[in-house]
Amino acid sequence: MARYVVNRLAQAIMLLVIVSAIGFAILHLAPGGPLSQFAASAQMTQEDLDRVTKQLGLDRPLPIQYLDWFGRMLKGDWGKSYRDGEAVLSVISSHLGATLELMATATIIAVLLGCWIGILGALRRYSLFDTLATVGAMIALSIPTFWFGLVTIYVFSVKLGWLPAGNRHTVGDGSLLDLLHHLIAPALVLALVETAMWGRFMRSSMLEVINQDYIRTARAKGMPEWRILTVHALRNALLPMITVAGLQLPTLLGGALVAETVFTWPGMGRLFLDSIGYRDYPVVMGILMFSATMVLIGSLLADIFYAVVDPRIRVG
């Protein structure tokens, strides 16, 4: 087990290095460059530009800049925002809470609803419920998240007036009820795709399990059906879902960015878009790295946790 974990960890660290190099290369080789924002200003002379370039260390060769940046990153110094000089990590962390709140709520909804739909669909395969769920999941996966958000705003905010059209809370009102009221729409919009994914994976996992020999054996022993389902089938079918949780993270993060944009939710996704608009390279790079690291850690944890509960993985 320890060997598996060490192996997996080494792989993850290697990936992180490749990931950072890709991200760094993309942002620094792009035309325009970090200083295009300053260069556009009429008040900047060429002299000023040269000085700023030197101050920011942008005149050094790219590999040096990368090594310097990577070394600092490991120490927790992710640079300063070009916009207001705040440290990148603190800019990100001040927006992270809102994003995590949204992602966690959506995930809870998606796991409960998706697993329920998936299990029921598998047990009543090809029933009306199963057919509707399968078709519904496919449509849910095909709807652009932002458009679904717009429709939600139109129906529940514009027409019915039940839900606020955006923001995390009403100005001057920080009560829990107000926060929850604002959370409902973006969380549901984000949960749509996730629910469809969880439902599809749960269904196929359950189908795989209930055709196994040990289920037939349990049935032959005369075990009551509910016991077969809960003790034998469900426990085994839920295991691969751990991996799904890890695999879902990139989709979840991307979905959060879109939901945050539509609902003006002050999270990391919106920060990313704003920073792109300002060509605030350190923050953009920071968020790219941060999200990729989250994905990496997510899949690492999912793999290790799966190996803990399913010994077959460790050997293979």
Place this chain on the structure above:
Amino acid sequence: MATAALSTVQLAPGQAAWRRFRRHRLALAGAVIILVLVLGSAFGPYLLPFDDTYIDVMKRFAPPLSGAHILGTDELGRDVLARLMMGARVSLSIGIVAMVIAMAVGIVVGAFAGFYGGVVGAVLMRLVDAVLCFPTIFLLIALAALTEPGLVTTTVLIAATAWMWVARVVEAQVRSLREREFAVAALAFGSSNLRIMFRELVPNAIAPIVVAATLNVAKAILLESYLSYLGYGIQPPAASLGNMLNNAQIYLASAPWLAIAPGVAITLAVTSFNFLGDGLRDALDPRMNIP
């Protein structure tokens, strides 16, 4: 399932696949809708009396079914149906061309990684893993914001964020096919590595490749809509299904039809390609069980 297998025993593989595909009614419906969308966006604009970029400020925000404007007009008085058709033309083209590029890159990377294995394979596949760590939308927006927006850039960038899945599929296929008799025989005949890879191995992996290609179109159309909605994709005055929604949020309360038509069109196109891909998967390779 057993009876289905028995009844198709006598058929050629192609016929058997066609029979399985025909049974998949949703995939058939998807194919029909795709055909309608393609024909509609190709020939529709010639049948309409309006140009998609013609601005008529006297007729701003005309609701659907007002006079000749079947789907109404937008904030500049442009005909929504004309823009929808031209937008669908752009979005579908991007979807298909981006798929072709992503397939080409993915197949080459996957074939080399799967065939050579070892260091080459490890390096290529770690690269694939690394790019997959970035949430697609983050990567796409970062790339798009740094380049000059336009039709070509958007298409290439979408392909750049989509080839990795194809590479994974092809790598797995090639790696397992490499050991099969026909590949070994080709080697014994003195075929070059390149020939074995692209004339023997890749054609034998055509089933999962076709499925991946179809699902890839769906993904590319969806990504184009995200990118253009956020303002980094197709730029006005040209229309795309995504950028038609760009301004729709502002006028949501007063002119909801501006948001409905493009959104339904995107959903319809993406769903159709997804169902088609699902049907092809069942038809071409019943054993494949990727959810």
